[in-house]
Amino acid sequence: MGWGDRLAKVYIALIILFIYIPTFFMIALSFKSGAKVSFPIEGFTWDWYVKPPTGYEYSAYISIMHDKNFFTALNNSLFVSIVTALLTCLLVTTTALALRKKIVGRDLLFYLFLLGFIVPGVALGLGVTFMFRLFGIESSLLAVAAIVTVYTVPFGLILMMSRFDPELATYEYAASVLKASPLSVFRRITFPLIIFEVISAAIMGFLLSWGEIIRTQFVMKGMGTLATYIRNELSINPITPKWFAAGTIIAIIAFVGLAIFAYIMSRRVR
Amino acid sequence: MSTLQLKMGLTDRVAKYSRYLLLLPGFVLLLLFLLIPLSMIVGISFFERFTVTGPENLTLKNYVAFFTSPQTPVILLNTFGMSLLACLIAFLLGYPMAYFLVFRVKSARVRFFVVSLLLVPFLIDWSVRVVAWLPILGESGIINYALMSWGVIKEPLELLFGRSALLIIWPQTYLLWMIFPSYLALTRIDPDIINAAKVLKAPPHRVFFDITFKLSLPGVVMGFIFVFVSALGDYVTPALWAGGIQTLGLSVANYAANFVWPYAAALSTILVAIALLILYVLLKVVDIKKLVY
Numbered sequence: 225m226g227w228g229d230r231l232a233k234v235y236i237a238l239i240i241l242f243i244y245i246p247t248f249f250m251i252a253l254s255f256k257s258g259a260k261v262s263f264p265i266e267g268f269t270w271d272w273y274v275k276p277p278t279g280y281e282y283s284a285y286i287s288i289m290h291d292k293n294f295f296t297a298l299n300n301s302l303f304v305s306i307v308t309a310l311l312t313c314l315l316v317t318t319t320a321l322a323l324r325k326k327i328v329g330r331d332l333l334f335y336l337f338l339l340g341f342i343v344p345g346v347a348l349g350l351g352v353t354f355m356f357r358l359f360g361i362e363s364s365l366l367a368v369a370a371i372v373t374v375y376t377v378p379f380g381l382i383l384m385m386s387r388f389d390p391e392l393a394t395y396e397y398a399a400s401v402l403k404a405s406p407l408s409v410f411r412r413i414t415f416p417l418i419i420f421e422v423i424s425a426a427i428m429g430f431l432l433s434w435g436e437i438i439r440t441q442f443v444m445k446g447m448g449t450l451a452t453y454i455r456n457e458l459s460i461n462p463i464t465p466k467w468f469a470a471g472t473i474i475a476i477i478a479f480v481g482l483a484i485f486a487y488i489m490s491r492r493v494r
Numbered sequence: 495m496s497t498l499q500l501k502m503g504l505t506d507r508v509a510k511y512s513r514y515l516l517l518l519p520g521f522v523l524l525l526l527f528l529l530i531p532l533s534m535i536v537g538i539s540f541f542e543r544f545t546v547t548g549p550e551n552l553t554l555k556n557y558v559a560f561f562t563s564p565q566t567p568v569i570l571l572n573t574f575g576m577s578l579l580a581c582l583i584a585f586l587l588g589y590p591m592a593y594f595l596v597f598r599v600k601s602a603r604v605r606f607f608v609v610s611l612l613l614v615p616f617l618i619d620w621s622v623r624v625v626a627w628l629p630i631l632g633e634s635g636i637i638n639y640a641l642m643s644w645g646v647i648k649e650p651l652e653l654l655f656g657r658s659a660l661l662i663i664w665p666q667t668y669l670l671w672m673i674f675p676s677y678l679a680l681t682r683i684d685p686d687i688i689n690a691a692k693v694l695k696a697p698p699h700r701v702f703f704d705i706t707f708k709l710s711l712p713g714v715v716m717g718f719i720f721v722f723v724s725a726l727g728d729y730v731t732p733a734l735w736a737g738g739i740q741t742l743g744l745s746v747a748n749y750a751a752n753f754v755w756p757y758a759a760a761l762s763t764i765l766v767a768i769a770l771l772i773l774y775v776l777l778k779v780v781d782i783k784k785l786v787y
Contacts, residue, residue, distance in 0.1 A: 232598035239591045240611055243669065246626035247615050249636075253629050261628050315520045322516035331783065337520065340528050342719060344727025344769055346743040347762035350750055351531025354538055354759070358548065374527045377520065379674070382716070385786035386678055406512075431613060435620045437730055442750070455621040455730060463625055471622035478617030486610040 247475060254468035259285070261463050272469040283461060288469045297453035300365055304440075304449055305433045307369035308376055312429025313422050315373065316380035321414075323381075324388050337381055340374040348374070349442025356443070363443050371443060372433040379432070380425025387421045423489070450474075532766065539760035549756070556760035565740065573742040574768070576657060577725035580664035581672075584721045587665060588672035589714065593706075595673075596680040612670060624663055624731065627654060631662065655737035663735060664725045671720035679713025679785055680706070712785040715776050723769055 257267035275287040288294055319337060323330055352371055356363055395417070399409045415422075437451040447453050454467060538544050542551035560566060599605045615623060629635050631653040638650040653659070683706060691701045707714075729743035736744075742765050749758035776782075 229598055232594035235590055236594055236599075236608060239587060239669075240608070242587070243612060243615050243666065245630065246623055246666075247618060249629045250618070250622060250626040253626075260634070261625070261632075311523075315523060318516040319520040322513045322520075325513060327513055333517065333521075334783065334786070336524060336528075340524065342723050342769060342773060343528065343532065344723055344743060344762075344765050346727050346729050346746045347535060347766050348528070348531055348727075350746060350758055350762050351535045352527065353750070354534040354544070354755070355531050357544075357546075358534070370523065371527050374523060377523075382675065382786055383678065386682060427613075431616050434617055437620050438727055441730070442747075451620050454619050458621050458625060459734065463628065467622050467625060471618050471626065474622075475614070475618045479614055482610055482614055482617070486607065489606065 247471075250468045250471045251475070254465050254472045256465045259462070259464050261465055261468065272465045273473075283457065285464060285466065288466055288473065291466075293447060293453060294450075294470060297447055297450045300448060301434065301450035304365050304369045304372065305430045307366065308372050308433035309426040309430040311369065311373040312376045312380055313426035315377050316384055316425040317418075317422055319377070320381055320384040320388070321410075323385060334381075338378050341378040345375070345436075345438035346442070349439045352439070352443050363445065365444075365449075368440050368444055368449070369433070371439050372436050373429065375436070375439065376429040376432045379428045380421070383424055383428070384418060384421040387418055392417055420489075427485070535759045535762045535766070538756055539763045541756050544755035544759075556757050557764075559757065560760060560764065569740050569742055569745060572739055573726065573765075576660050576664075576741070577722050579661055580668070580725045581718050581721045583661060583665040584669050584672040585714065585718065588669050588717065589676050591669075592673045592676035592680055592713075595677060597706075612673070616670065620667075621730075623667070624734065627659075627663065631659075655735060656739060657736070659735040659737070660725075660731060660739075663731055664721075664728070667731075668721045668724045671724060672717035675713040675716035675720065675785065676710060677713070679710040679716075682785070683709045711780045712782045715780040716782050716785060719773060719776060719782075722772065726765065726769055 253261055253265070254272055255268050255270070256265045257269040257271070258265075272287055274289050277286045277290050283291070283293075323334060327333075348371070352367075355361070356367075361367075392414070395413050396409050399413045400406070404412065435451060436449075437455055440449055441452045441455065444452060447456075454470065458467060538549050539556055540552055540554065541549035542553045542555060543549065595605055595608060599608065627635075631637060633650045633652070633654075635654070637653065638647075641647045642650065653662075687709075688701060688705055691705055696704075727743055729741065729747040732739060732741045732744045733747070742761060746758050746761045746765065749755075749761065
């Protein structure tokens with residue numbers, strides 16, 4: 225192994241560490257017995273996770289498993305993220321297929337889709353608020369999912385469009401020369417070859433909408449998703465280890481979900 | 495005319511129009527949730543009031559107020575300066591990561607594992623992820639705690655408030671936005687080109703700067719755009735951590751929260767316009783379409 229490979233390994237490890245530093249601290253401090261999120265750690269406790277509420281404490285001191293709002297927000301988040309994931313992989317696939325061939329205004333359309341990510345979130349959030357206000361539309365979780373989809377599509381689109389290489393076109397051409405109908409070319413050749421990108425687009429959609437806060441916060445009044453609920457709680461109440469316990473629970477669910485997914489996908493990776 | 499001919503003609507026509515049909519769902523979404531909202535912002539920014547019945551009194555007052563305000567240069571400098579710096583840090587951290595992943599990690603399985611590992615923290619709630627910096631960089635966080643107990647400093651350092659906070663939180667939050675397009679661009683480079691240069695005895699730094707880096711520029715530029723606009727549109731981080739530093743995004747949110755709709759709309763329009771201008775300049779320099787076509 226050359227020094228270059230060794231350097232690469234160390235660097236990759238360092239970046240992963242950098243991304244994970246807050247996560248380590250979050251997990252450690254979620255078991256802290258004091259109410260301040262700082263050092264030193266006085267003692268170990270499960271209270272922030274499971275302690276039954278007395279009914280008299282502020283929301284920042286109710287343990288996470290007994291916080292009803294947390295579970296409502298979690299439900300909302302799951303709904304928005306799953307709808308966004310499905311919409312994203314559907315729209316990415318149709319749009320990428322349409323933009324493959326030289327069609328009228330292809331560049332313009334590509335930039336237009338890219339614009340969905342480029343327009344600063346705060347501006348788009350305001351614009352949607354105006355639209356709802358002017359036409360008297362009630363905001364809903366479905367609307368949030370649609371707005372977030374505008375922002376998640378570009379990622380998947382870039383990924384999938386870069387997959388349509390000449391090699392893939394050759395296979396499709398071979399199939400169509402052998403008199404396969406366009407539909408069966410798609411079903412039997414194209415789709416199996418882009419399935420990785422279709423799933424990636426769905427995951428991107430899920431991830432981006434899970435963390436999305438700016439557009440959601442603007443459009444959704446009230447509790448909204450997990451991201452907006454926790455952000456609002458943190459901005460008005462004292463910051464306690466309770467939220468670290470919440471983060472730890474989400475991290476465990478995410479880790480298990482991604483591990484299962486990565487295992488399934490790694491058997492497909494060429 | 496035989497049935498076969500008729501069928502062929504039909505499939506041809508279907509194939510021709512199906513491309514436009516395929517565009518329809520995506521376009522409807524863009525129209526409803528991007529183009530109409532954007533035109534609303536631009537439209538309403540030229541009115542004096544936006545009441546329940548609709549906008550009232552056409553005026554240029556909002557723009558005049560913005561450009562004559564003494565705070566404006568500071569806000570613009572904060573907004574774009576901090577966003578660009580965050581981009582630069584994300585690039586310095588993220589590009590080597592993408593490069594090493596593509597050229598140094600041989601096993602596709604390891605590469606996939608590393609990418610999956612990068613995704614996990616992004617599923618943790620965004621606010622919690624940001625607040626988790628508190629025990630590290632906060633006033634009584636581990637760095638200050640260690641430095642003070644060793645006697646290096648007497649007063650805790652203000653690491654987590656003000657500009658430095660943005661330069662830590664933004665690159666960390668948006669690092670993936672830089673790694674992902676760079677990685678994609680690097681994988682699209684034909685290894686034969688690099689091998690050819692090596693065979694012709696090009697020194698490693700020339701191979702890197704003249705070939706690898708140049709060919710990956712579309713991805714780098716796309717990463718820059720992604721990180722830049724993410725930071726530009728983020729008012730939540732400055733609101734929580736920047737300790738009173740005003741950015742354009744934060745101003746939009748503040749005016750909107752106080753229902754000063756037209757002024758918020760004018761600020762948004764300026765924000766979008768500048769973002770598009772920077773995008774235009776970048777696209778003039780590098781053709782990012784190379785990444786996808």
